[in-house]
Amino acid sequence: MKKVAFKTLGCRLNQYETDAIASQFQDNDFQLVPFDKEADVYVINSCTVTHQSDHKSRNFINQANRKNPNSILVVTGCMANNAKNELESREEINYVVENDRKSSVFSLVEAHYKGEILHPSKLNTDLFSYGSTEKGFHTRSMVKIQDGCDNFCTFCIIPSVRGRAVSRPIQDILDNVRDVISNGAKEVVLTGVNIGRYEFENYKFDDIVEQILELEGDFRLRISSIEPDGFGDKFLGLLNHPKMTPHLHLCLQSGSDPVLLQMRRMYTIKRFKEIVDRVRSVRSDFNITTDVIIGFPGESDQDFDATCNIIKELQFGHVHAFKYSIRKGTRAERMTEQVDEKIKTKRSELLRGISDQVKKQYRTEFIGKEQIVLVEKTNGKIAKGYGEHYIPVEFSGEELKKNHFYKVKIKSMTAEDEPVLTGEQMI
Template identity: 60%
Template structure:
C-alpha cells in the first residue's frame, strides 16, 4: 500500500447476514491498511452490499449505488450482494459501477481492490468462490458480531428468490465455526448472533443446528448468544432445552409470513399455524415473557379479507413484540409471479398500515410487562448527556444513565417506564450498579 492510505466506505442493505459479511470485509480492509470512512464521506473505494428480496429493496439498492457514484466521482464502486447475483449483467453494463461481485466471491473483494490499485487486470469471476471464507470480525460497524454457520436455502417458497441469489443450502464445518467464535470473543465482542439463510437446516456430517448451538454456548467466556431469523421447522426437542443455558438470550425472530393456512400452503411454507403455535406455546409455558418477533407478508396473491383477518388474529394470539411487515412484491422467476388473483397495490398498502398499527400496540403491551423488572443491558451507545443505550437479554431497547458507562459492557438495569412512541418506543431504566 502507498504511504497515504486509501479510503474505503461501505453501505449495507438488507438482512443480518449481509451486515455480518460487510463487517467481515471492514475488518479485512482495516487489517490490510485501508482507512475506513463513513459512506457520506469521500472515498477511493465504495462497496455497496445490496439486497433484492423485494421491489423496494431493488429500488433502495439502485438509489444507493447512484449515490455512491455521484458522491465519489472517479472512485471505484464495487457492487455485491444479492442484487449482484439477480441482475449481474444489467449492473455490469453500467459505467458508474467498476466491479460487480457475486455472493460466492464477496469475501475476496479486498484482493480485487488491491489488484486494481496495483494496476493488475483481475476479473471478479477469477476470484476464489467460498461463502465461508470471511475473516473473523475485529473492526465492526456494530457492537455485536454475527457468526455465519450456513448459507443458501432449499425450501423454494413460491414468493422467494433467495435460492437463486444465495444458492442451495450449504453448512459450515463445526470446527471452523468454533474457531470463528473463539477468535471473535478474543477480539472483545460480548454478544454473538448466529446467522445464515436457513440456520435451522444446518447439516454437517452428523451435526445439526442444536449441536452447533450447544457447542457455541459451551465456549468459555463472558458473552451471550442470540439467534437471528429462524424458520419454524428443522429443529428438534433438544432446541427448547438449550434455552435453559444462561448465555442464550430468550428471544427468537420466528418467521410466520401469514396467519392463514390457505396462504401458507400457496406460499409453500413448511408448516401450518398449529405447528407455529406449538413452538410458541412450548416456549411460553416455560417462560411466559419469552420474546417472539416475526415477519409477515400482506397482499400475497389470492389473500382474501378473511385470510388477512387471520393474520391480524395470529399476531395478537402470539403476542409478538415486533412484526416486520412486507407488502408482497412480485419476483421474476418465482411461482407466485404466475399466480392468479394478484392483489391491488392500494389494498396491500391498507393492509400493511393496519398490521403495522396493530404491531405497534403489541410492542407497547410487551414492553410494559418489564416495568419494575431488571434487564442485563449490553451498552451500544453513550450520548453526550451520559445516557447509555442498548438491548436487554429479551432484545428490548433500554436507555439509562450512569457514571463512566463504557460501550460493550453489561449492566443490570431496573426498568422505570416506557418512553418514546411508534418505531422509537423503548424503556427507561436505572443502573443498579452505581
C-alpha cells in the same frame, strides 16, 4: 490513508458479511467513513428480496457516484446475482461481485490499486472465508454457520441468488466463536440463510448451539432468524441455558393456513402456535419477533384478518411486515389473483398499526423489571444498547463503557413509534 465506505441492505447475513469485509479493509490501513462522505472505495452490499430493496440499492449506487465519480464502486450481494447484466452495463460501477465471491472484495480492490484489473469471475469462490468482524459496524459479533436454502418457498428468490443450502464445518464455527470471544465479544449471533437446516457430517443445528453454549467465556448467544420447522426438542431444551438470550425471530409470513400452503411453507398455524407455547413455557416473557408478507396472491380479506388476529393473540415483540413483491422466476410470479397494490397499501397500514400496538404493550411489561444491557453507544453518563430480550434500552450510570454488560432497572418507556425502554444502572 485511503477511505472506504459501506452501505448494507437486507438481512443480518449481509450485515455480517459487510462487517467482515470492513474489518479486512481496516486491517490493511483503510479508513472507514460514513457512506454519505467522500471515499476512495464504495461497497454496496445489496438486497433483492423485494422491488423496494432493488429501488434502494439503485438509489445508493447513484449516491455513491455523485459523491466521488473517481472512486471505485463495488456492488455485491443478492442484487448482484439477480440483476448482474443490468449492473455490469452501468459505466459508474467498476465491479459487480456475486455472493459466492463476496469474501474476496478486498482482494479485488487491492489488485485494482496495484494496476491489476481482475474480473470478479476470477475471484475465489468461498462462502465462509470472511475472517474476523471485530472492526465492523456492530458490537454484537455475528458468526456465519450456513448459506443458501433448499426450501423453495413460492415467493422467494433467495435459492436463486444465494444457491442451495451449504453448511460450514463445525470445527471452523467453534474456532470462529472462540476467536471473537477472545477478542472481547460479549454477544455472539448465529446467522445464515436457513440456519435451522444446518447439517455437517453428523451434526445438526441443535448440536452447534449446544457446543457453543459449553464454551468458556463471559458471553451470551443469540439466534438471528430461524424457520419454525428448523429445530426440534433438543434446541427447545437449550433455551433455558443462562447464556442463551430469550429472543427468537420465527418467520410466520401469514396467519392463514391456505396462504401458507400456497407459499409452500412447511408448517401450519397450529404447529406455529405450539412452538410459541413451548418457547414461552421456558420463560413467559420470551421475545418472539416475526416476518409477515402482506398481499400474497389470492390473499382474501379473511386471510388477512387471520394474520392480524394471530399477531394480537401471540403478542409478538416486533413484526417486520412488507408487501408482497413479484420476483421473476418464482412460482408465485405465475399465480393468478395478484392482489391490487392499493389493497396491499391499505392492509399494510392496518397491520402496522396493530403491530405497533402489540409491540408497545409487550415492552410496557418490562417497566419495573431488570435487563442485562450490552452497551453499544455512550455519551457521558448515558448509554444505549440492547437487553437480553433484544429490546433497545437507554440508561444512566457511572463510568459506562461500550461492549460491557450492565444490570439496568427499567423505569419507563419512550412514546416514540419505536419505543425505547429507559432506566438506571443498578450497582
